[in-house]
Amino acid sequence: MTIRHALKNHRAVDFAAWYQEVVAEADMAEESGVRGCMVIRPWGYGIWERIQRLLDDRIKATGHDNCYFPIFIPLSYFEKEAEHVEGFAKEMAVVTHHRLIGDGKGGLVPDPDAKLEEPLIVRPTSETVIGAAFSRWIQSWRDLPVKINQWANVVRWEMRTRMFLRTSEFLWQEGHTAHATRDEAMAETLAILELYRSFSEDVLAMPVVAGEKPEHERFPGAVATYSIEAMMQDGKALQAGTTHYLGTGFAEAQDIRYQSSDGDHTLVHTTSWGVSTRLIGGVIMTHGDDDGLRVPPMIAPHQIVIVPMLRDNDEDAALLAYCEALAARLREQSALGEPIRVLLDKRPVKAGPKRWSWVKKGAPLIIEIGGRDMAEGKATQIRRDALYRDDGKLASEALALDALVAGAGALLGEIQTRLHREARERLDRSITRDIADRDALKAHFADASAYPGWVEVQWSRPTGADRDAVVEELKALKLTMRNVPRDAAPVDGPCFFSGATAVERILVGRAY
Numbered sequence: 443m444t445i446r447h448a449l450k451n452h453r454a455v456d457f458a459a460w461y462q463e464v465v466a467e468a469d470m471a472e473e474s475g476v477r478g479c480m481v482i483r484p485w486g487y488g489i490w491e492r493i494q495r496l497l498d499d500r501i502k503a504t505g506h507d508n509c510y511f512p513i514f515i516p517l518s519y520f521e522k523e524a525e526h527v528e529g530f531a532k533e534m535a536v537v538t539h540h541r542l543i544g545d546g547k548g549g550l551v552p553d554p555d556a557k558l559e560e561p562l563i564v565r566p567t568s569e570t571v572i573g574a575a576f577s578r579w580i581q582s583w584r585d586l587p588v589k590i591n592q593w594a595n596v597v598r599w600e601m602r603t604r605m606f607l608r609t610s611e612f613l614w615q616e617g618h619t620a621h622a623t624r625d626e627a628m629a630e631t632l633a634i635l636e637l638y639r640s641f642s643e644d645v646l647a648m649p650v651v652a653g654e655k656p657e658h659e660r661f662p663g664a665v666a667t668y669s670i671e672a673m674m675q676d677g678k679a680l681q682a683g684t685t686h687y688l689g690t691g692f693a694e695a696q697d698i699r700y701q702s703s704d705g706d707h708t709l710v711h712t713t714s715w716g717v718s719t720r721l722i723g724g725v726i727m728t729h730g731d732d733d734g735l736r737v738p739p740m741i742a743p744h745q746i747v748i749v750p751m752l753r754d755n756d757e758d759a760a761l762l763a764y765c766e767a768l769a770a771r772l773r774e775q776s777a778l779g780e781p782i783r784v785l786l787d788k789r790p791v792k793a794g795p796k797r798w799s800w801v802k803k804g805a806p807l808i809i810e811i812g813g814r815d816m817a818e819g820k821a822t823q824i825r826r827d828a829l830y831r832d833d834g835k836l837a838s839e840a841l842a843l844d845a846l847v848a849g850a851g852a853l854l855g856e857i858q859t860r861l862h863r864e865a866r867e868r869l870d871r872s873i874t875r876d877i878a879d880r881d882a883l884k885a886h887f888a889d890a891s892a893y894p895g896w897v898e899v900q901w902s903r904p905t906g907a908d909r910d911a912v913v914e915e916l917k918a919l920k921l922t923m924r925n926v927p928r929d930a931a932p933v934d935g936p937c938f939f940s941g942a943t944a945v946e947r948i949l950v951g952r953a954y
Contacts, residue, residue, distance in 0.1 A: 447732040478603040478610030488743030514562040519570035529662020533598040535564040573696035606723030614718035627711035638683040647738040647862035653925035665689035673869040674727040677893035679953040685715035734802030744785035751793040751812035777854035896951035900944035902937035
Protein backbone atom coordinates (compact mmCIF):
# COMPACT_ATOMS: atom_id res chain seq x y z
CA MET A 443 0.00 0.00 0.00
CA THR A 444 1.48 3.34 -1.09
CA ILE A 445 0.09 6.60 0.24
CA ARG A 446 0.89 9.80 -1.59
CA HIS A 447 1.33 12.30 1.21
CA ALA A 448 0.85 16.05 0.96
CA LEU A 449 4.43 16.92 1.93
CA LYS A 450 7.61 16.30 -0.05
CA ASN A 451 9.70 15.71 3.07
CA HIS A 452 8.92 12.84 5.43
CA ARG A 453 9.72 12.63 9.12
CA ALA A 454 11.57 9.33 8.89
CA VAL A 455 13.85 10.59 6.10
CA ASP A 456 14.73 14.16 7.10
CA PHE A 457 13.00 15.39 10.24
CA ALA A 458 14.53 18.88 10.10
CA ALA A 459 13.46 19.45 6.49
CA TRP A 460 10.02 18.02 7.30
CA TYR A 461 9.64 20.50 10.17
CA GLN A 462 10.53 23.49 8.01
CA GLU A 463 8.10 22.33 5.31
CA VAL A 464 5.27 21.98 7.83
CA VAL A 465 5.87 25.53 9.10
CA ALA A 466 5.72 26.84 5.51
CA GLU A 467 2.91 24.67 4.09
CA ALA A 468 0.69 25.10 7.15
CA ASP A 469 1.02 28.89 6.82
CA MET A 470 2.47 29.13 10.33
CA ALA A 471 5.31 31.61 9.83
CA GLU A 472 7.82 32.97 7.36
CA GLU A 473 11.16 34.76 7.30
CA SER A 474 11.04 38.47 8.09
CA GLY A 475 14.21 39.83 6.50
CA VAL A 476 15.96 39.97 9.88
CA ARG A 477 17.93 36.85 10.75
CA GLY A 478 16.31 34.95 13.56
CA CYS A 479 13.07 36.96 13.49
CA MET A 480 9.87 35.61 11.95
CA VAL A 481 6.52 36.83 10.71
CA ILE A 482 3.88 34.73 12.46
CA ARG A 483 1.04 34.26 9.98
CA PRO A 484 -2.65 34.28 11.01
CA TRP A 485 -2.99 30.50 11.44
CA GLY A 486 0.18 30.32 13.54
CA TYR A 487 -0.76 33.40 15.54
CA GLY A 488 -4.29 32.09 16.00
CA ILE A 489 -2.83 29.03 17.69
CA TRP A 490 -0.72 31.29 19.91
CA GLU A 491 -3.81 33.34 20.79
CA ARG A 492 -5.58 30.17 21.91
CA ILE A 493 -2.57 29.14 24.00
CA GLN A 494 -2.35 32.63 25.46
CA ARG A 495 -6.02 32.84 26.35
CA LEU A 496 -6.28 29.41 27.96
CA LEU A 497 -3.00 29.74 29.86
CA ASP A 498 -3.79 33.29 30.96
CA ASP A 499 -7.05 32.07 32.49
CA ARG A 500 -5.16 29.48 34.51
CA ILE A 501 -2.50 31.95 35.64
CA LYS A 502 -5.12 34.44 36.83
CA ALA A 503 -7.05 31.67 38.58
CA THR A 504 -3.97 31.07 40.78
CA GLY A 505 -3.97 34.66 42.03
CA HIS A 506 -1.65 36.43 39.59
CA ASP A 507 -2.30 39.81 37.98
CA ASN A 508 -1.12 40.87 34.54
CA CYS A 509 1.01 43.96 34.05
CA TYR A 510 3.58 45.28 31.59
CA PHE A 511 7.18 46.48 31.86
CA PRO A 512 9.30 48.35 29.27
CA ILE A 513 11.21 46.50 26.57
CA PHE A 514 14.29 48.67 27.29
CA ILE A 515 16.21 47.97 30.50
CA PRO A 516 19.16 50.09 31.75
CA LEU A 517 22.48 48.24 31.60
CA SER A 518 23.12 49.16 35.25
CA TYR A 519 20.20 46.97 36.33
CA PHE A 520 21.96 43.92 34.94
CA GLU A 521 25.33 44.91 36.37
CA LYS A 522 23.90 44.60 39.89
CA GLU A 523 23.52 40.83 39.44
CA ALA A 524 26.84 39.45 38.16
CA GLU A 525 25.79 35.82 37.59
CA HIS A 526 22.63 36.87 35.80
CA VAL A 527 24.34 39.27 33.41
CA GLU A 528 27.06 36.71 32.69
CA GLY A 529 24.41 34.18 31.70
CA PHE A 530 22.83 36.51 29.14
CA ALA A 531 25.76 38.72 28.10
CA LYS A 532 26.37 36.95 24.77
CA GLU A 533 22.68 37.20 23.82
CA MET A 534 21.96 40.84 24.67
CA ALA A 535 20.97 43.38 22.05
CA VAL A 536 22.16 46.86 23.06
CA VAL A 537 20.77 50.30 22.16
CA THR A 538 23.41 53.05 22.28
CA HIS A 539 21.93 55.94 20.23
CA HIS A 540 18.50 57.55 19.90
CA ARG A 541 18.81 59.19 16.47
CA LEU A 542 20.14 58.58 12.95
CA ILE A 543 21.57 61.08 10.50
CA GLY A 544 22.53 60.91 6.86
CA ASP A 545 26.05 59.77 6.03
CA GLY A 546 26.31 61.97 2.94
CA LYS A 547 26.23 58.89 0.69
CA GLY A 548 22.50 58.19 0.75
CA GLY A 549 22.66 56.01 3.87
CA LEU A 550 22.03 56.48 7.59
CA VAL A 551 24.38 56.24 10.58
CA PRO A 552 23.98 56.84 14.33
CA ASP A 553 24.29 60.51 15.23
CA PRO A 554 27.39 60.89 17.44
CA ASP A 555 25.57 63.65 19.32
CA ALA A 556 22.67 61.30 20.12
CA LYS A 557 24.60 58.75 22.15
CA LEU A 558 22.67 57.60 25.23
CA GLU A 559 24.13 58.41 28.62
CA GLU A 560 23.58 54.78 29.58
CA PRO A 561 23.18 51.88 27.13
CA LEU A 562 19.79 50.17 27.13
CA ILE A 563 19.34 46.41 26.84
CA VAL A 564 16.50 45.10 24.70
CA ARG A 565 14.65 42.86 27.17
CA PRO A 566 16.07 39.29 27.26
CA THR A 567 14.08 38.62 30.47
CA SER A 568 12.71 40.97 33.12
CA GLU A 569 14.01 39.88 36.53
CA THR A 570 16.15 43.00 36.92
CA VAL A 571 13.59 45.64 35.93
CA ILE A 572 10.80 43.92 37.84
CA GLY A 573 13.09 43.56 40.85
CA ALA A 574 13.61 47.33 40.80
CA ALA A 575 9.83 47.78 40.83
CA PHE A 576 9.41 45.28 43.66
CA SER A 577 11.88 47.30 45.73
CA ARG A 578 9.48 50.26 45.43
CA TRP A 579 6.26 48.30 45.89
CA ILE A 580 7.24 46.15 48.87
CA GLN A 581 7.75 47.85 52.21
CA SER A 582 5.89 45.75 54.77
CA TRP A 583 4.92 42.12 55.32
CA ARG A 584 1.40 43.30 54.48
CA ASP A 585 2.53 43.88 50.86
CA LEU A 586 3.39 40.19 50.36
CA PRO A 587 3.08 38.08 48.38
CA VAL A 588 3.35 39.96 45.08
CA LYS A 589 2.31 37.76 42.14
CA ILE A 590 2.44 39.25 38.64
CA ASN A 591 2.66 38.09 35.05
CA GLN A 592 3.30 39.80 31.74
CA TRP A 593 2.80 38.79 28.11
CA ALA A 594 5.57 40.30 26.04
CA ASN A 595 8.28 39.81 23.45
CA VAL A 596 11.93 39.30 24.31
CA VAL A 597 15.18 39.36 22.34
CA ARG A 598 18.06 36.91 22.73
CA TRP A 599 20.58 37.14 19.92
CA GLU A 600 20.70 33.51 18.80
CA MET A 601 23.45 32.29 16.48
CA ARG A 602 21.62 29.20 15.19
CA THR A 603 17.93 29.80 14.66
CA ARG A 604 14.88 27.72 13.74
CA MET A 605 11.33 29.04 13.54
CA PHE A 606 9.41 28.81 16.82
CA LEU A 607 12.12 26.66 18.44
CA ARG A 608 14.99 29.14 18.69
CA THR A 609 14.54 32.67 17.41
CA SER A 610 16.20 35.99 18.19
CA GLU A 611 12.82 37.48 19.06
CA PHE A 612 9.98 35.45 20.51
CA LEU A 613 6.72 35.91 22.37
CA TRP A 614 6.16 34.60 25.87
CA GLN A 615 4.68 35.08 29.28
CA GLU A 616 6.91 35.63 32.28
CA GLY A 617 5.67 35.40 35.83
CA HIS A 618 7.46 37.01 38.76
CA THR A 619 6.59 36.71 42.44
CA ALA A 620 7.95 37.81 45.80
CA HIS A 621 7.34 35.99 49.09
CA ALA A 622 8.18 36.33 52.76
CA THR A 623 9.74 32.89 53.11
CA ARG A 624 11.63 30.25 51.18
CA ASP A 625 8.85 27.72 51.72
CA GLU A 626 6.25 30.03 50.19
CA ALA A 627 8.47 30.77 47.19
CA MET A 628 9.25 27.09 46.63
CA ALA A 629 5.56 26.25 46.85
CA GLU A 630 4.92 28.85 44.15
CA THR A 631 7.71 27.46 41.95
CA LEU A 632 6.34 23.93 42.13
CA ALA A 633 2.71 25.02 41.76
CA ILE A 634 3.53 26.74 38.47
CA LEU A 635 5.51 23.70 37.35
CA GLU A 636 2.36 21.64 37.87
CA LEU A 637 0.28 24.29 36.09
CA TYR A 638 2.61 24.04 33.08
CA ARG A 639 2.57 20.23 33.18
CA SER A 640 -1.21 19.99 33.25
CA PHE A 641 -1.60 22.71 30.59
CA SER A 642 0.77 20.90 28.23
CA GLU A 643 -0.95 17.56 28.78
CA ASP A 644 -4.59 18.71 28.85
CA VAL A 645 -4.56 21.59 26.37
CA LEU A 646 -1.66 20.95 23.99
CA ALA A 647 -2.09 17.13 24.19
CA MET A 648 1.71 17.14 24.59
CA PRO A 649 2.87 14.81 27.38
CA VAL A 650 5.87 15.98 29.39
CA VAL A 651 8.16 14.96 32.22
CA ALA A 652 8.31 17.52 35.03
CA GLY A 653 11.42 17.71 37.17
CA GLU A 654 14.39 19.66 38.48
CA LYS A 655 17.22 20.70 36.18
CA PRO A 656 20.77 19.81 37.25
CA GLU A 657 22.90 22.53 38.80
CA HIS A 658 24.76 23.44 35.59
CA GLU A 659 21.47 23.88 33.69
CA ARG A 660 19.94 26.36 36.13
CA PHE A 661 18.67 29.76 35.06
CA PRO A 662 21.44 32.33 35.62
CA GLY A 663 21.25 33.43 39.26
CA ALA A 664 18.66 30.84 40.30
CA VAL A 665 18.91 28.58 43.35
CA ALA A 666 16.78 25.89 41.68
CA THR A 667 15.30 25.49 38.18
CA TYR A 668 12.52 23.11 37.16
CA SER A 669 11.34 22.21 33.68
CA ILE A 670 8.79 20.31 31.67
CA GLU A 671 10.49 18.21 28.97
CA ALA A 672 8.52 17.05 25.94
CA MET A 673 9.43 14.15 23.64
CA MET A 674 9.50 15.08 19.96
CA GLN A 675 8.85 12.47 17.28
CA ASP A 676 12.56 12.27 16.44
CA GLY A 677 13.33 11.27 20.02
CA LYS A 678 14.81 14.62 21.03
CA ALA A 679 13.78 16.58 24.09
CA LEU A 680 12.19 20.01 23.97
CA GLN A 681 12.39 22.11 27.11
CA ALA A 682 8.84 23.43 26.94
CA GLY A 683 8.70 25.58 30.07
CA THR A 684 10.71 26.47 33.17
CA THR A 685 10.13 27.69 36.71
CA HIS A 686 12.84 29.13 38.95
CA TYR A 687 13.27 29.62 42.67
CA LEU A 688 15.62 32.60 42.80
CA GLY A 689 16.24 32.65 46.55
CA THR A 690 17.22 36.06 47.92
CA GLY A 691 19.99 36.83 45.41
CA PHE A 692 17.95 39.10 43.16
CA ALA A 693 16.33 40.67 46.21
CA GLU A 694 19.75 41.53 47.64
CA ALA A 695 20.94 42.99 44.32
CA GLN A 696 17.81 45.14 44.01
CA ASP A 697 17.40 45.77 47.77
CA ILE A 698 13.93 44.24 47.99
CA ARG A 699 13.20 44.11 51.73
CA TYR A 700 10.10 44.10 53.85
CA GLN A 701 9.53 45.05 57.46
CA SER A 702 8.25 42.01 59.32
CA SER A 703 5.60 42.14 62.04
CA ASP A 704 8.51 42.10 64.50
CA GLY A 705 10.04 45.19 62.92
CA ASP A 706 12.97 43.45 61.20
CA HIS A 707 13.91 44.36 57.62
CA THR A 708 14.19 41.10 55.70
CA LEU A 709 15.00 40.15 52.12
CA VAL A 710 12.15 38.64 50.11
CA HIS A 711 12.35 35.34 48.25
CA THR A 712 11.55 35.61 44.54
CA THR A 713 10.53 33.32 41.70
CA SER A 714 10.21 33.61 37.93
CA TRP A 715 8.75 31.32 35.29
CA GLY A 716 7.79 31.32 31.63
CA VAL A 717 6.70 29.56 28.46
CA SER A 718 6.97 30.91 24.93
CA THR A 719 6.04 30.47 21.28
CA ARG A 720 8.43 27.51 21.45
CA LEU A 721 5.31 25.61 22.54
CA ILE A 722 4.06 25.89 18.96
CA GLY A 723 7.21 24.20 17.70
CA GLY A 724 6.57 21.48 20.25
CA VAL A 725 3.00 21.00 19.02
CA ILE A 726 4.25 20.69 15.43
CA MET A 727 6.91 18.10 16.27
CA THR A 728 4.67 16.17 18.66
CA HIS A 729 1.55 15.87 16.50
CA GLY A 730 2.53 16.57 12.88
CA ASP A 731 2.58 13.83 10.24
CA ASP A 732 3.69 13.50 6.62
CA ASP A 733 0.64 15.46 5.48
CA GLY A 734 1.35 18.48 7.67
CA LEU A 735 0.27 19.71 11.07
CA ARG A 736 -2.39 18.15 13.31
CA VAL A 737 -3.72 20.77 15.72
CA PRO A 738 -5.28 19.61 18.99
CA PRO A 739 -8.90 20.89 19.02
CA MET A 740 -8.33 22.82 22.27
CA ILE A 741 -5.94 25.23 20.52
CA ALA A 742 -7.27 25.13 16.95
CA PRO A 743 -8.42 28.61 15.81
CA HIS A 744 -11.08 26.80 13.74
CA GLN A 745 -12.04 23.36 15.03
CA ILE A 746 -14.26 22.60 12.04
CA VAL A 747 -13.72 23.92 8.53
CA ILE A 748 -16.56 23.57 6.02
CA VAL A 749 -15.41 23.30 2.42
CA PRO A 750 -18.21 23.84 -0.15
CA MET A 751 -17.50 22.26 -3.54
CA LEU A 752 -18.30 25.36 -5.59
CA ARG A 753 -18.86 24.97 -9.34
CA ASP A 754 -19.14 28.62 -10.37
CA ASN A 755 -22.72 28.07 -11.48
CA ASP A 756 -26.29 28.80 -10.37
CA GLU A 757 -26.16 26.09 -7.66
CA ASP A 758 -23.43 27.86 -5.68
CA ALA A 759 -25.78 30.24 -3.87
CA ALA A 760 -27.98 27.38 -2.63
CA LEU A 761 -24.92 25.35 -1.63
CA LEU A 762 -23.47 28.26 0.35
CA ALA A 763 -26.81 28.78 2.10
CA TYR A 764 -26.85 25.07 3.00
CA CYS A 765 -23.32 25.38 4.40
CA GLU A 766 -24.15 28.56 6.32
CA ALA A 767 -27.07 26.80 7.98
CA LEU A 768 -24.84 23.88 8.97
CA ALA A 769 -22.16 26.26 10.33
CA ALA A 770 -24.80 28.02 12.45
CA ARG A 771 -26.03 24.72 13.89
CA LEU A 772 -22.50 23.60 14.71
CA ARG A 773 -21.71 26.88 16.46
CA GLU A 774 -24.60 26.20 18.81
CA GLN A 775 -22.86 23.00 19.96
CA SER A 776 -20.09 22.76 22.53
CA ALA A 777 -16.82 20.87 22.57
CA LEU A 778 -14.24 20.70 25.35
CA GLY A 779 -16.13 23.27 27.41
CA GLU A 780 -16.54 25.97 24.73
CA PRO A 781 -18.77 26.70 21.73
CA ILE A 782 -17.43 24.97 18.63
CA ARG A 783 -15.33 27.26 16.43
CA VAL A 784 -16.42 26.87 12.79
CA LEU A 785 -15.12 28.42 9.57
CA LEU A 786 -16.95 28.33 6.25
CA ASP A 787 -14.23 28.59 3.59
CA LYS A 788 -15.87 30.54 0.76
CA ARG A 789 -12.69 31.12 -1.24
CA PRO A 790 -13.16 30.63 -5.00
CA VAL A 791 -10.71 27.72 -5.03
CA LYS A 792 -11.35 24.18 -6.22
CA ALA A 793 -12.46 21.83 -3.49
CA GLY A 794 -9.44 19.50 -3.73
CA PRO A 795 -6.71 22.12 -3.22
CA LYS A 796 -8.85 23.81 -0.57
CA ARG A 797 -9.28 20.55 1.34
CA TRP A 798 -5.57 19.79 1.28
CA SER A 799 -4.68 23.30 2.41
CA TRP A 800 -6.67 22.61 5.60
CA VAL A 801 -5.19 19.14 5.91
CA LYS A 802 -1.71 20.68 5.92
CA LYS A 803 -2.79 23.32 8.44
CA GLY A 804 -4.16 20.58 10.65
CA ALA A 805 -7.78 21.68 11.14
CA PRO A 806 -9.19 18.92 13.40
CA LEU A 807 -12.34 18.26 11.35
CA ILE A 808 -12.90 19.11 7.68
CA ILE A 809 -16.41 18.90 6.22
CA GLU A 810 -16.85 18.79 2.44
CA ILE A 811 -20.24 19.49 0.90
CA GLY A 812 -21.17 19.17 -2.76
CA GLY A 813 -24.39 19.32 -4.73
CA ARG A 814 -25.15 15.63 -4.16
CA ASP A 815 -24.58 15.98 -0.40
CA MET A 816 -26.99 18.91 -0.34
CA ALA A 817 -29.62 16.97 -2.30
CA GLU A 818 -29.39 14.07 0.17
CA GLY A 819 -29.29 16.23 3.29
CA LYS A 820 -25.77 15.05 4.12
CA ALA A 821 -22.18 16.22 4.51
CA THR A 822 -18.85 14.40 4.27
CA GLN A 823 -16.45 14.70 7.22
CA ILE A 824 -12.71 14.02 7.36
CA ARG A 825 -10.91 13.58 10.68
CA ARG A 826 -7.43 15.08 10.59
CA ASP A 827 -6.15 12.70 13.28
CA ALA A 828 -7.15 9.64 11.23
CA LEU A 829 -6.74 10.72 7.63
CA TYR A 830 -6.49 7.36 5.87
CA ARG A 831 -8.30 4.03 5.89
CA ASP A 832 -6.44 0.75 6.15
CA ASP A 833 -6.41 0.52 2.34
CA GLY A 834 -4.64 3.88 2.07
CA LYS A 835 -7.63 5.82 0.80
CA LEU A 836 -8.89 9.03 2.39
CA ALA A 837 -11.06 8.17 5.39
CA SER A 838 -14.07 10.33 4.56
CA GLU A 839 -17.51 9.60 5.96
CA ALA A 840 -20.87 10.83 4.65
CA LEU A 841 -23.34 11.59 7.43
CA ALA A 842 -26.83 12.99 7.72
CA LEU A 843 -26.68 16.55 9.07
CA ASP A 844 -28.51 15.73 12.31
CA ALA A 845 -26.03 12.94 13.12
CA LEU A 846 -23.03 15.10 12.18
CA VAL A 847 -24.18 18.01 14.35
CA ALA A 848 -25.10 15.80 17.29
CA GLY A 849 -21.74 14.04 17.28
CA ALA A 850 -19.40 16.95 16.53
CA GLY A 851 -18.63 17.94 20.12
CA ALA A 852 -17.84 14.41 21.26
CA LEU A 853 -15.77 13.78 18.12
CA LEU A 854 -13.58 16.82 18.77
CA GLY A 855 -13.06 15.61 22.33
CA GLU A 856 -12.11 12.19 20.98
CA ILE A 857 -9.55 13.76 18.62
CA GLN A 858 -8.00 15.70 21.52
CA THR A 859 -7.76 12.52 23.58
CA ARG A 860 -6.36 10.44 20.75
CA LEU A 861 -3.57 12.91 19.96
CA HIS A 862 -2.51 12.91 23.60
CA ARG A 863 -2.68 9.13 23.84
CA GLU A 864 -0.50 8.65 20.75
CA ALA A 865 2.10 11.07 22.10
CA ARG A 866 2.01 9.58 25.61
CA GLU A 867 2.56 6.06 24.29
CA ARG A 868 5.49 7.31 22.19
CA LEU A 869 7.08 9.06 25.17
CA ASP A 870 6.68 6.07 27.47
CA ARG A 871 8.22 3.59 25.04
CA SER A 872 11.07 5.98 24.20
CA ILE A 873 12.57 6.18 27.70
CA THR A 874 15.14 3.42 28.25
CA ARG A 875 15.99 2.43 31.81
CA ASP A 876 18.25 -0.61 31.41
CA ILE A 877 21.47 0.94 30.05
CA ALA A 878 24.18 -0.72 32.12
CA ASP A 879 27.41 1.10 31.31
CA ARG A 880 29.10 3.79 29.22
CA ASP A 881 29.66 1.51 26.24
CA ALA A 882 25.98 0.65 26.16
CA LEU A 883 25.08 4.34 26.43
CA LYS A 884 27.37 5.22 23.54
CA ALA A 885 25.99 2.37 21.44
CA HIS A 886 22.42 3.41 22.21
CA PHE A 887 22.97 6.87 20.70
CA ALA A 888 25.49 5.83 18.03
CA ASP A 889 23.18 5.69 15.00
CA ALA A 890 22.53 9.28 13.97
CA SER A 891 19.58 8.21 11.78
CA ALA A 892 17.82 6.38 14.62
CA TYR A 893 15.47 7.95 17.16
CA PRO A 894 16.86 6.59 20.45
CA GLY A 895 14.76 8.75 22.75
CA TRP A 896 15.98 9.35 26.30
CA VAL A 897 17.85 7.26 28.83
CA GLU A 898 17.14 7.35 32.56
CA VAL A 899 20.12 6.65 34.82
CA GLN A 900 20.87 6.94 38.50
CA TRP A 901 23.41 9.47 39.63
CA SER A 902 24.95 10.96 42.75
CA ARG A 903 24.41 14.66 41.92
CA PRO A 904 28.12 15.55 41.91
CA THR A 905 29.32 19.16 41.92
CA GLY A 906 32.36 21.05 40.74
CA ALA A 907 34.99 19.24 38.69
CA ASP A 908 33.28 15.85 39.06
CA ARG A 909 30.07 17.23 37.59
CA ASP A 910 31.92 19.08 34.83
CA ALA A 911 33.65 15.88 33.77
CA VAL A 912 30.29 14.14 33.34
CA VAL A 913 28.91 17.11 31.39
CA GLU A 914 31.88 17.05 29.00
CA GLU A 915 31.61 13.29 28.59
CA LEU A 916 27.97 13.62 27.58
CA LYS A 917 28.70 16.62 25.38
CA ALA A 918 31.09 14.50 23.32
CA LEU A 919 28.10 12.27 22.54
CA LYS A 920 25.90 15.33 21.84
CA LEU A 921 23.89 14.52 24.95
CA THR A 922 22.64 16.66 27.81
CA MET A 923 20.97 16.04 31.15
CA ARG A 924 17.33 17.02 30.85
CA ASN A 925 15.83 16.87 34.34
CA VAL A 926 15.30 14.75 37.45
CA PRO A 927 11.69 13.49 37.09
CA ARG A 928 9.57 14.29 40.12
CA ASP A 929 7.73 11.00 39.68
CA ALA A 930 10.84 8.83 39.16
CA ALA A 931 11.22 5.56 41.03
CA PRO A 932 13.43 5.56 44.14
CA VAL A 933 17.11 4.89 43.54
CA ASP A 934 18.26 1.31 44.10
CA GLY A 935 21.87 1.26 42.99
CA PRO A 936 25.08 3.21 42.40
CA CYS A 937 25.63 6.33 40.29
CA PHE A 938 25.86 5.43 36.58
CA PHE A 939 28.83 7.76 36.09
CA SER A 940 30.91 7.44 39.27
CA GLY A 941 29.78 4.33 41.10
CA ALA A 942 29.13 6.43 44.20
CA THR A 943 25.87 6.18 46.10
CA ALA A 944 23.08 7.46 43.86
CA VAL A 945 20.59 9.99 45.19
CA GLU A 946 18.19 10.40 42.26
CA ARG A 947 17.41 9.43 38.68
CA ILE A 948 18.05 11.77 35.76
CA LEU A 949 17.07 11.79 32.09
CA VAL A 950 19.78 12.01 29.43
CA GLY A 951 19.18 12.63 25.75
CA ARG A 952 19.59 14.84 22.72
CA ALA A 953 17.65 18.06 22.73
CA TYR A 954 16.60 21.14 20.77
